[in-house]
Amino acid sequence: MRKLLAQFLSKVPQNGSAAPERGDSSSILDAPAHLFRDEKKTNKVQLADRAIAFLRSPNPVSRRAKAAVQALFRAELPAWPIYRALATERFFRRTLVRHVMRAAYHQPILRTMCAQAGERLMLDPGTGVPVIYGIDMILGDGVHLSGRSTFAGALRNDGRRPRLVVGDETYLGHRLIISADDEVAIGSHVHVADDVYICGYDAHPMDAEARRSQPGPVDYTGASRIVIEDDAWICQGSILLKGVKIGRGAVVGAHAVVTKDVPAGAIVAGNPAKVIGRAADAGEASEPPLTVVASC
Numbered sequence: 044m045r046k047l048l049a050q051f052l053s054k055v056p057q058n059g060s061a062a063p064e065r066g067d068s069s070s071i072l073d074a075p076a077h078l079f080r081d082e083k084k085t086n087k088v089q090l091a092d093r094a095i096a097f098l099r100s101p102n103p104v105s106r107r108a109k110a111a112v113q114a115l116f117r118a119e120l121p122a123w124p125i126y127r128a129l130a131t132e133r134f135f136r137r138t139l140v141r142h143v144m145r146a147a148y149h150q151p152i153l154r155t156m157c158a159q160a161g162e163r164l165m166l167d168p169g170t171g172v173p174v175i176y177g178i179d180m181i182l183g184d185g186v187h188l189s190g191r192s193t194f195a196g197a198l199r200n201d202g203r204r205p206r207l208v209v210g211d212e213t214y215l216g217h218r219l220i221i222s223a224d225d226e227v228a229i230g231s232h233v234h235v236a237d238d239v240y241i242c243g244y245d246a247h248p249m250d251a252e253a254r255r256s257q258p259g260p261v262d263y264t265g266a267s268r269i270v271i272e273d274d275a276w277i278c279q280g281s282i283l284l285k286g287v288k289i290g291r292g293a294v295v296g297a298h299a300v301v302t303k304d305v306p307a308g309a310i311v312a313g314n315p316a317k318v319i320g321r322a323a324d325a326g327e328a329s330e331p332p333l334t335v336v337a338s339c
């Protein structure tokens with residue numbers, strides 16, 4: 044076998060070698076010309092290599108040449124007053140285009156992708172349409188969200204689709220990821236900052252072998268449900284794991300990993316998140332206050 048392979052390879056033209064003549068009995072392939080090195084291109088590459096080598100060499104002429112090339116690459120015209128006008132024009136043109144795209148294209152598309160969306164929906168202009176799959180989105184009035192987000196649901200075999208329920212006047216930041224196998228319920232006037240991950244299910248099995256081919260286990264008991272109560276603030280980059288409840292007015296500090304319920308009005312931070320204080324205006328939120336809009 045090895046001998047055969049060696050024989051075969053010896054007859055395959057190598058890059059850079061002459062192309063075999065058509066009908067040449069010593070060649071087993073009539074290889075297309077592009078397999079062979081293009082002389083002109085090779086010369087160009089060599090020239091570029093030589094130019095780079097010259098610029099990199101430490102002699103004074105090279106150094107001066109390098110400085111000249113660098114100066115050329117950094118060259119700019121002075122910031123004449125015309126550029127102020129151009130910057131203003133650019134700002135208004137982009138803003139207009141983004142808002143027209145939002146109003147006439149992205150936002151109507153988003154509405155059709157939601158199971159329900161209230162009045163005064165606000166998709167951030169210029170962010171496109173979020174990635175939404177396998178999840179029913181139920182949005183209250185005045186929800187503000189970014190097109191640079193992902194909302195995903197697990198596949199269930201009980202005929203129910205996972206749900207994301209968002210209350211009135213809630214803000215959902217950029218690059219937010221929400222996944223659910225049951226439900227993620229976010230209350231009203233909640234503020235979710237950018238880069239937050241609300242992880243409603245683990246998505247892969249623990250068993251390494253099963254992980255190669257099978258999706259993660261789906262919870263049918265409701266234990267994985269994530270609840271964020273009214274007026275909570277979920278800071279930048281934090282992660283909420285399955286089954287947690289963030290109490291009313293609570294603050295989850297930047298980059299916290301929340302593994303357990305957060306009491307109403309508490310400030311939590313760290314990994315795993317621990318209580319570090321109380322939010323000033325949390326009030327005495329003792330009763331269960333979640334007021335999500337929909338109940339279907």
Ligand SMILES: CC(C)(COP(=O)(O)OP(=O)(O)OC[C@H]1O[C@@H](n2cnc3c(N)ncnc32)[C@H](O)[C@@H]1OP(=O)(O)O)[C@@H](O)C(=O)NCCC(=O)NCCS
Pocket residue numbers: 235236237277278279280294295296297298299310311312313319320
């Ligand atoms: C949660 C947060 C609002 C709390 O602010 P605060 O009440 O002023 O908290 P403090 O700065 O007084 O910090 C109190 C303690 O908690 C610690 N802490 C605060 N936030 C922390 C965090 N995110 N992770 C780890 N520890 C944190 C502080 O180091 C301090 O510890 P110390 O007492 O040992 O010194 C703030 O820390 C935070 O995370 N800000 C980010 C806001 C954000 O994401 N904005 C994006 C736009 S929405």
